[in-house]
Amino acid sequence: MPTSLNFRIGLVQMHCTPDPDENLELAAEWVRKAAREGAQVICLPELFRAQYFCQREDIALFDLAEPIPGPSTERLAVVAREEKVTIIASLFERRAAGLYHNTAVTLGPDGQITSMYRKMHIPDDPLYYEKFYFTPGDLGYRAFDTAVGRVGTLVCWDQWYPEGARITALQGANVLFYPTAIGWHPYEKAEHGAAQYDAWQTIQRSHAIANGVYVAAPNRVGIEHGDIRGNRVDGPGLEFWGGSFIADPFGRVIAKASHDKEEVLIAEVDMKGMEEQRRNWPFLRDRRIDSYQPIVHRFLDASTLGDVK
Numbered sequence: 001m002p003t004s005l006n007f008r009i010g011l012v013q014m015h016c017t018p019d020p021d022e023n024l025e026l027a028a029e030w031v032r033k034a035a036r037e038g039a040q041v042i043c044l045p046e047l048f049r050a051q052y053f054c055q056r057e058d059i060a061l062f063d064l065a066e067p068i069p070g071p072s073t074e075r076l077a078v079v080a081r082e083e084k085v086t087i088i089a090s091l092f093e094r095r096a097a098g099l100y101h102n103t104a105v106t107l108g109p110d111g112q113i114t115s116m117y118r119k120m121h122i123p124d125d126p127l128y129y130e131k132f133y134f135t136p137g138d139l140g141y142r143a144f145d146t147a148v149g150r151v152g153t154l155v156c157w158d159q160w161y162p163e164g165a166r167i168t169a170l171q172g173a174n175v176l177f178y179p180t181a182i183g184w185h186p187y188e189k190a191e192h193g194a195a196q197y198d199a200w201q202t203i204q205r206s207h208a209i210a211n212g213v214y215v216a217a218p219n220r221v222g223i224e225h226g227d228i229r230g231n232r233v234d235g236p237g238l239e240f241w242g243g244s245f246i247a248d249p250f251g252r253v254i255a256k257a258s259h260d261k262e263e264v265l266i267a268e269v270d271m272k273g274m275e276e277q278r279r280n281w282p283f284l285r286d287r288r289i290d291s292y293q294p295i296v297h298r299f300l301d302a303s304t305l306g307d308v309k
Contacts, residue, residue, distance in 0.1 A: 005148070005149075005271065006268050006269055006270055006271055006272075007040050007041065007148035007149045007268070007269050008038050008039050008040050008041075008266060008267070008268050008269070009039060009040070009041045009042070009043070009175060009177075009214070009216055009246065009266070009267055009268075009269060010034035010035070010037065010038075010039025010040075010041070010042040010043070010264055010265065010266050011034075011042075011043055011216055011217070011218035011244050011246065011255075011257075011264070011265040012027065012030040012031065012034060012042065012043070012044050012045065012048075012218055012264055013045065013218055013219060013220070013221055013242055013244040013257045013261075013262055013263045013264070013265070014026060014027065014030055014044075014045060014048060014220060014221070014262050015220065015221055015222040015262055016048060016049075016050060016051045016052070016220055016222070016224065017051070018051060018227040018228055018229055018230060018232075019229065020049045020050045020064065020228070023048055023049050023050065024049055024071075024072060024075055025075075027044050027048050027049075027076070027089075028075060028076065028078075028079045030044070030262075030264065031044070031076070031079050031083065031085070031087055032079060032083055033264050034085075034264045034266065035083035035084075035085045037264060037266050038266060039085065039264075039266050040085055040086065040146075040147070040148045041085070041086040041088070041146055041148065041149070041151060041175070041177075042085055042086065042087050042088070043087075043088040043153075043177045043179055043216060043218050044087070044088065044089050044090065044179060044218065045090070045179055045180060045181060045218045045219055045220040045244075046090040046102070046155055046156045046179040046180050046181040046220070047090055047091070047092060047102065047181055048089070048090065048179075048220065049064070049072060049091065049092070050064055050092075050228055051224045051225070051226050051227050051228060052181050052183075052220070052224050052226055052238060052240070053133075053226045053228055054127075054128055054129050054130050054132070054133060054226070055127040055128075055129070055224075055225070055226035055233045055237070055238065056129065056226060056233050057129050057132040061133070061228065062094075062100060062133070064092050064228070065092040065093060065094035065100050066091065066092065066093070066094055067093070067094050067095075068091060068093050068103060068105050068113070068116065069113060070091075070094075072089060072091050073089070073091075073105060073107060073113060076089055076107055077107050077111030077112070078111065080107045080108065080109055080110075080111050081109065081110060081111040083109075084109045085109060086106060086107065086108055086109060086114075086146045086147060086148070087106070087107045088104055088105075088106050088153055088177055088179065089104070089105055089106075089107070089179075090102065090103070090104045090105075090155055090179040091103050091104075091105055092133070093118070095135075099135055100133060100134060100135060101118040101119065101134055101135055101137060102118070102119040102122070102130070102133075102134045102155055102156075103116055103117065103118050103119070103137075104116070104117045104118075104119070104153040104154075104155050104177075104179055106144065106146070106153065108146065108147060109147050114144060114146070115142060115144040115153070116139060117137065117139060117141075117142050117152075117153045117154065117155070118135075118136075118137030118138060118139050119134060119136070119137050119154075119155035119156070119157070119158060120136055120137040120141070120154075120158055120161075120164060121136070121157045121158050121160070121161055121164070122134050122135075122136050122157065123157045126185070127185065127233075127237075127238055130157070140167075141154070141164050141167040141168045141171070142168065142171070143168050143169075143171035143172050143173035149174050149175070149269060149271075150172050150173055150174050151173050151174060151175040151176075151177060152168035152169070152171065152173030152175070152176050152177070153176075153177045153178075153179070154168065154176060154177070154178050155178065155179055155180075156178065156179065156180045156181060156182060158178065159178050159180070159200065159203060159204055159207075159217065160203055162206070162207060162210065163295070165207035165210070165211060165215075166207075166210070166211060169207075169211035169212075169213050170284075173213060174213055174214060174269060174271070174274060175213060175214040175215070175216055175269055176207060176208075176211075176213055176214070176215045176216070177216050177217075177218075178204065178215070178216070178217040178218075179217075179218055180217050180218060180219040180220075180244075181219065181220050181240065182200060182219060182240065182241065183219075183220075183224075183238040183239050183240035183241050184196065184238065184239045184241055185236075185238065186223075186236040186237070186238075186239055187236065189239065193241070196241075197241055197243055197259075200243075201243070201245060201253070204217055204245075204247065205247045205251040205253070206251065208247040208248065208249055208250075208251050209249070209250065209251040209281075210283060211249075211283070211284075212249045212274060212277050212278040212281065212283065212284070213249055213274070214246065214247065214248055214249060214267075214269055214274070215246070215247045216245075216246045216247075216267075217244060217245060217246075218244045218265075219240060219241065219242055219243060219244045219257075220240045220242070221240050221241075221242035221257075221258075221259070221260060221261065221262060222239075222240055222260075223236075223237050223238070223239045223240075224237050224238055224240060225237040241259050242257055242258055242259045242260060242261070242263075243256065243257060243258070243259050244256070244257040244263070244265055245257065245265070246265060246267040248270070248273070248277075249273070249274050249277040249278070250277055254267050255267045
């Protein structure tokens with residue numbers, strides 16, 4: 001019989017200003033608000049300290065990176081201790097000169113760093129030039145225990161890859177958190193906007209169903225030009241579509257934010273319900289792990305067919 005207790009998770013959907021220090025203070029206040037509403041594990045959006053700077057390739061923007069531990073973890077550690085919550089924060093990590101990562105760091109209720117995850121899948125699309133800034137993660141996929149339950153963190157572009165979700169869930173995560181910065185190119189929104197958002201939500205709901213876990217994705221909101229203290233990108237920018245949500249193990253959206261407002265989302269992780277879902281749909285039981293070797297290949301063409309058993 002399941003003995004784990006239920007716990008409450010919170011997502012922060014926020015707008016980011018041109019001032020990184022202001023954003024850090026705003027994030028701290030949003031975390032406090034989520035804590036006052038009962039959240040015990042609280043996740044901020046991807047790279048919340050700045051407007052989304054990857055809209056251009058600019059070597060000067062590496063100055064935004066910081067060590068871990070560093071200023072952001074020190075500030076959020078105070079909030080974690082005072083509110084007695086776990087905080088998940090996506091940061092631009094300076095690991096060494098010329099070596100940077102997009103890193104989700106987790107702080108426990110004592111303010112100590114309990115886990116780090118470095119974003120594994122790095123995109124390179126118009127106005128999403130992340131390969132210029134970030135080295136792919138080298139820590140692997142990770143699940144870890146918080147004060148209230150076992151969770152896993154991935155980051156944004158990782159959302160589209162079922163392998164990362166599966167490996168994290170196989171380590172016992174009950175919730176997959178995906179801190180996110182995703183939006184519309186304004187000129188595409190009318191034709192493709194609804195379908196793009198639906199695809200984004202659908203792929204993550206599928207992770208929830210396939211793995212029998214909760215999925216929680218906090219996004220930012222607002223139109224941004226990568227403005228960092230007055231240095232901005234010309235053109236229409238990106239319209240971050242908000243729409244943060246939490247899905248249960250059946251894939252049902254149990255909390256969803258608007259597309260244009262700052263909000264906090266709160267939901268309860270029902271451990272008994274999760275157990276029941278996995279008993280009725282025992283996907284982990286029925287996996288044919290003896291047949292999955294081909295997945296390690298980039299593509300199954302003539303050069304790899306001889307390796308497939």
